[in-house]
Amino acid sequence: MAGSSSPSPPLATPGALLGPAVVFTRLYGTESMNRAVSGRRRVTRPSQFRGVIGFGVFLFLWEILPVAGFLPARYFPPFHEVVWALFLDFASPVFWHSVAYTAQAWFAGLVIAFVAAAAVGLVLGSVPVLWRYTESTIEFLRPIPSVALIPLAVLMFGIDIKSALLLIVYAAFWQILIQILYGVKDVDPVALDTARVYGLGRWSRIRHVSWPTALPYAITGFRLGASVALVLAVTAELVIGNPGIGHQVALAQSAMALPEMYSLVIAAGIMGVLVNVLARAIERKVLAWHPSVRADRQEAP
């Protein structure tokens, strides 16, 4: 890590042991949670076991090929070197500061995007006139790649967290908004009419009819937005230099510290897996009471 001379940490710090354990249980978790949410029964033992074998084969190849010379060890350090670098990371405060920074940017950006998208989506979805006039604008703005805003973010905010937030919020906002719009469109018109007949004002109708219907879509949007937010957070750090995981990867690369670079890539992957797991867990929690009405409308698994 930048600035520190080579430490000699204890061979197995608690964090280091936790790492692989987390990876494996979370991977199981993703699979079985996937199935639980979509309503199929829990996965049986053999396929989980096979998954472990598959992973094991991959790691084995990673270790053997560079050592045996089939892959140039200059570019592909063998797995044990990367694991050692990962252990060192888990013992390093700089590493955890970077992770915390990335997590902070991710969380803040995601929440702001979600609240904004929910507000805009509910309003646009419930007021047909507005939607008719803004649909084309949204369809135009949506595909603009958030990375196009990088130079602007740099100029406006430098390496302050706001530059990362600009990118994260912009990207996640559209993902979530589209899903919420689907959701609000899906509202049963009979239910809305009934609500109107009973004297519920527009705001009440939104709260009691539109929002619960849109909620599953909103949560799907949240899940998609969560992974987009992480990608943009890390990207911002890589390109702009905000002090998170992405920046550490860039530093490792520019110092040609390859085992460390790969270990940070793995760490980023673990963060990605955790984000997925977290999002799916929230999905299950929030939708536990909601009948799964929305089977075929998902964007991507």
Added chain:
Amino acid sequence: MKTRKLIGPVAAALGLCLSLSVVGASHAASSTGSAMVANVGLLPNAETAAIRLGDKKGFFKEAGIDLKITDTSSGAAAITALIAGQFDIVFANTVSVMQGRDKGLPLVIVDAASTSTGVSGKDFSALVVSSKNTMKSAKELSGKTIASNTVKNIGEVTARISVQKAGGDGGSVKVVEMPFSNMEQALEEGQIDAAWMVEPFHTTAVQHGLRDIASNYVDTAPHLTAAAFVSTDGIIKKKGDLIKRFRTAMAKTAEYANAHPAEIRELIPTFTKITPAIANAFVIPRYDAEVNVASLEAMLPEMQRLEMISKTFKVGSVIYK
């Protein structure tokens, strides 16, 4: 049922508050005590060793400045952050500063940061070729490919000038961009013909058998001011006292740093990834505080030819008065 429905909005509100506090909390620190706080952005490289040494030795405290150093990733990024108000003073290379001023940014050089040693073959910047390369002088680089860590910046400008001064055609050189750490490999594999390197990459490469073919800073001008400490018109107006104190401290720092290279070498591994072994072997720059205006003017013709700067630019506009 009621509580479940509330969870959503409450969580959203809490989350929103947390997020906004993250956004709000990122403002710079304010003054403490009678010392004025100076927010300084520095690259973590050997050229900023002097100011850090000066800070360690207490020259800044003596002058009444509380120095708050933050790492930046490049000169351009530092300048951007300066304009955005995140810093009072930043370290940046002089070419970027001149370009910025030319484009309308109110940049002012308050002090020089690093200056070329002026000794060919013993400078902290050089054009390096691979061990297998048989070229004898920069003249033979006409039409060839040189790597620089950023294109259209001080490396490219001075490299082209080097080739021109050696008798070759500076304009025919092709410059590609790549990180310093990739250059040695690219040279050995023949992907590029020469590379502009600064310390510590330069000495590391030489130790691995590569060799210098030109000292591009030396060829450009005697004692080229390569990098400087930059501020803005606005900051100078508002915090003129801070800038004066900074200059006082830097003058002392420069003198001390130039006289005590051993302490500089000792300090370098503590804020960079450079090992003590390399730190003791490589060439350190001169840490003059005086800007060599003539050396900046020497770069202008090439910059104008490369369309990096307008013909009406005057170096005087960027110097502290």
Added chain:
Amino acid sequence: MKTFWPRLLATTLVPVALFVLWYVASSDSGNFFFPPLAKILAAFDKVWINAGGFGDIAISLWRLAIGFLASLIFSLVVGVVLGLSKSARDYTEPVFEFFRAIPPTVMIPVLLVVSGIGDASKIAVISFGCLWPMLLNTIEGVRSIDPVLKDTCRVYRIHGLRRLFSLTLPAAAPQIVTGMRTGLSIAIILMVISEMFASRNGMGFMIIQFQRTFSIPEMWSGILLLGLIGVLLSLLMRVVELWVLGWYERSRVR
């Protein structure tokens, strides 16, 4: 025809109004980072339409196309195979899910080391990034084909390639297309970012150069350009979608 003019108005009113608002509001802008729209448009014309900026656009899109298509073909081939074989899936899915979770831009420094500074590493980055959503969606699409359809094929003795093209691919098409859409947006992001490092040409390179040299109107023109390209590619994707799924819809047994 009666609804044409109202519809046209509804579609264009807000965008045009926003554009005009931007133009007017920024016309006397002194802010360095937000120059007048007029200046940006002038820069757009100068950089991209005239002075060879078109070459950079072409290079970027070429790299995008190759990376995307390579991953698409790989996903179709490997995805179908894996989708049909539960045991193969069991072995490989955890590893693939992990790779998919890695934010693709983080692979840029890795590929810089491995494949150098040329086109190869940029295409490799784009390929690697968009591979996972497309592959995993293809697998999912093939895996979840209606078993009744599969049985019908078996009863009618439709096997091999014919079955592949009459049943497997069409049935999985909607899910594959979903994967392509995600893959395309990742590919665009990677196309731009990969050109911001160790590059000599391309849209990302140009934009980052403008930012580094503080050429702000030109930088904004690049942002506008990227927006346009994003929209155009998304429209292209829509067309492909309609073509693929339309064919699917028409050939479905009702």
